[in-house]
Amino acid sequence: MRYIVRVEVSLKPGHSDPEGETTREALLELNYPVDSVRVGKVYEILLEASSINDAQVKVEEMCRRLLANPVKDDYRYEIKEASNE
């Protein structure tokens, strides 16, 4: 079975976000009244797995081993079956 996995990785609260700060400054220079900007990443992954439970085990591991930094990142994900497979 193929599954569509959407993983969102964001910085934990309290960790500094240099990219967000740079974006905030650029928006302020363009005269947009922005108080804060936080930047995160979204991974859309097409994954082979034998079942939704197997997919969930794999995704949890992928997040911890590669996609998120456990020291500074939070992550969350959604898994759904790919259609026509």
Added chain:
Amino acid sequence: MRYIVRVEVSLKPGHSDPEGETTREALLELNYPVDSVRVGKVYEILLEASSINDAQVKVEEMCRRLLANPVKDDYRYEIKEASNE
């Protein structure tokens, strides 16, 4: 009023995604059977605006002028009122 804006920027279909491809290769090396990976960005922005319509006009402009590249990116956003403001 303050609004919480969530902007998601992703590559248009058909545009090559080198970061996604690198991530896919890294996941394959770790033995995860991944067919494709696409990477996008999420901006969470705290914005001052006089109304939700004003916020929407500003966000649309911010996307076109700074956050997304109109040639290669798609974007979508959600706006909600910040609580206690």
